[in-house]
Amino acid sequence: MARKIILNEVPDARPVAEILAEIRALYFKTSSKTIERDFDRAIDLLKSIPLPEDRQRATVFMDGLAEMRKDWKRRKRPT
Secondary structure (H helix, E strand, C coil): CCCCCCCCCCCCCCCHHHHHHHHHHHHHHCCCCCHHHHHHHHHHHHHCCCCHHHHHCCHHHHHHHHHHHHHHHHHHCCC
16 A cells, blocks of 8 residues: 655745646656656656645656556566
8 A cells, every 4th residue: 555645835936737737748758768767857846846735636647657667667677
């Protein structure tokens, strides 16, 4: 079961919609070669969203990125 992490409010000058759009773009553009960098960037973006309610809107993309990261790591391991 996934553990929920509560983040405190962090102010950012960018509009939330813009941050969510960048997370969404990372989700659709990531590849097995860029997943680590893209996942780290998405985490940084998520932390910059000030309100927990707004962070919740990024959940589906963050879950998707985490799943891709896990799957691609598993495939790279020798059997």
